[in-house]
Amino acid sequence: MLVRYKAWANGLTFESVMNLPEGAALRPRQTRFGNMVHTLNHVYVVDDIFRHHLQGTKHCYTARNTEHPPSLGDLWEAVQSMDRWYIDLVDSWSAEDLARVVHFEFVGGGEGAMTQEEIVLHLVNHATYHRGFVGDMLYQAAVTPPSNDLPVFLRDHCRKAR
Template identity: 70%
Template sequence: MLARYKAWANGITYSAVRSLPDGEALRPRPTRFGNMVHTLNHVYVIDDIFKAHLQRAKHGYTARNTQDTPALDDLWRAVQAMDAWYVDYADALTERELGEMIHFEFVGGGDGAMTREEMLLHIVNHGTYHRGFVADMLYQARAASPANDLPVFLRDVYRAS
């Protein structure tokens, strides 16, 4: 359910960002990642890093974001594929697998260990956290930020289907 929530919330957020006037999503703002698209790219990078952890694979990242900001439409396509991967992955896990501890190295250095369930919760929480920054930037751009919290998803999508 949480992986589906994340995909739904991403869809709403990307729709709002993609509907902005040209250049607005890349306009420099006083925020950690500089603009809306680079903030959303950070979420994608972390999703990709944890996907690799879940697969016990190397991810190849040396930072928690890329140096260059991708084109918004390219990033949106990549995020849709990533969200579909997480939904399929979560659907296939057993209770035993959810509790399995995975050891990894943090991008910034140091050892980490989380269960698969904790990693899935992290990517959902992490995306929510940064979508909040994007929502603030949407308000700065005088654009509406759509309601994308869990209760709205449960009411309008998850339990309505």
């Protein structure tokens, strides 16, 4: 449910950002990553880093973001692919898989260890946190961000099936 929520909320956020006037998504703003696209790219990079950890492969990142973000359209395509990858992966897991510990090295140095379940929870929380930054930047652009909270997702997408 959580990875599906993340994909849904990403879709709402990207739709809002893509509907902005030309250049608004890249306009410099007072925020950690400088603009909306670079903030969304940071989320993608962290998702990709943990995808490599889950696969037991090395990634090529030396930071938790790239120096320059891709185009918004290219980033949205990559995020959709990443979200599908996580949904398919988590759908294949058993209870034992959720508890499996993954050992990795943090990008900034130091060793880490998390269960696969903890990794998924981290990625969902991390994306929510940074979508909040994008929501603030949307307000700065005179656009009301979409309601992409978990209770809205549960109401509109999960509770109907019950």
